[in-house]
Amino acid sequence: MLEFSKEEYQARVANTKAKMEERGIDVMLVTDPANMNYLTGYNAWSFYVHQMVVVSLEHEEPIWIGRFMDAIAARKTAWLDHDNILAYSDKYVQSHERHPMDFVADVLKEKGLGKKNIAVEMDNYYFTAQCYMSLQKGLPNAKFEDAKELVNWVRIIKSDMEIRYMKRAGKIMEKGMGDAIDFLNVGVRKNDMAAEIYRTFTEGTKEFGGDYTSIVPLMPTGVDAGACHLTWTDEKYKDGDIVIFELAGCYQRYHSPMSRTISLGKPTKKLDDTVKITLEGLNKVIDFAKPGVTAEEVEAVWANNLKKYDMFKESRIGYSTGLNYPPDWGEGTVSFRPGDKTVLKENMTIHIIPGMYYEDFGVEISEALHITKDGAKPLADFERKLFVK
Secondary structure (H helix, E strand, O other): OOOOOHHHHHHHHHHHHHHHHHHOOOEEEEOOHHHHHHHHOOOOOOOOOOOEEEEEOOOOOOEEEEEHHHHHHHHHHOOOOHHHEEEEOHHHOOOOOOOHHHHHHHHHHHOOOOOOEEEEOOOOOOOOHHHHHHHHHHOOOOEEEEOOOHHHHHHOOOOHHHHHHHHHHHHHHHHHHHHHHHHOOOOOEHHHHHHHHHHHHHHOOOOOOOOOOOOOOEOOEHHHOOOOOOOOOOOEOOOOOEEEEEEEEEEOOEEEEEEEEEEOOOOOHHHHHHHHHHHHHHHHHHHHOOOOOEHHHHHHHHHHHHHOOOOOOOOOOEEEEOEOOOOOOEEEEEEOOOOOOOEOOOOOEEEEOOOEEOOOOEEOOOEEEEEEOOEEEEOOOOOOOOEEO
8 A cells, every 4th residue: 555646656756857867867776765665655674685766767667676575565565567676586685696786787787777877875874885896897888976865855845745744753752752751760771661662652642653763762861861872771760860862753654753851850950051051042943944044054043052151062953854764764965064055945854953962961852843834843742841750
């Protein structure tokens, strides 16, 4: 069953081809699973083996290429004609004698695409150095170039249905974050906390269930709270701990991330002051973000607010988010930092996360935002404050 109409998928392919033509690209090999899903609807946990979608200006439909056993899922989830779902046998899987890209090269030559200008997604997690070397060997007459997140940038403007899915993810986020904070307490094991997060976010709401998220629950604690990408151990929470939750609601692979900071016991003045400054800056950013302003202008609102307190944040304060697979719910496009002149447009979806990270503590309070014609609207409705238990 398709999650979007066939017409919407075809429009996405047409927009992608238009960008390819602008850059002189004849063929694009799409290996990012989120981009594969976006163009075809394909959705399965198969990205640990090599797979791709071939987009050719000479062919009306894309071509899905993957492992034989995964072709069944492609026929179940993709809108493509089954003749455009091609599978390689398991003799190509984890073999030192042959590589799946050898099969891909043969397919491209058979379809008359072996001498074309071919773009590949060079800097994504799923396209390896061996992929590139095998393609170059198998297609010696082709000209290769970097696709440079071409499909990611097409994806950055969401359709009405995509926004609907992200709002559903926001509802899952509201319930899940509330349940997580309620469950959190002194004496609870951190792994039990993680288990509760998985339970409630997968359960979703009465109206719609949750999907697995592209990032595991991030939950640094205590003096490690400034190490924002820590997960969990089997230790118990202690009185006085600072706890950060960076989580996401997810519906049909569309994410609505959020982070909140919780103090187990009375917060220190340092924590309380940092939270107030963080909230002040975050609220100013949300009020400022709207169509027509640039990413760096949004970041400058945050940075200028910090300057009032003689403070500085090195890392970016946000990025585009939406459809994705592990290991990230970011889209790999806009970054809210100095130098990024991307202009915000209606129906972009972004995660503003101005975390403050130090060696002995940290603060994270973030919002996923829908850029509307009237400004930035949070995808989830959940109180922004320091929670104290």
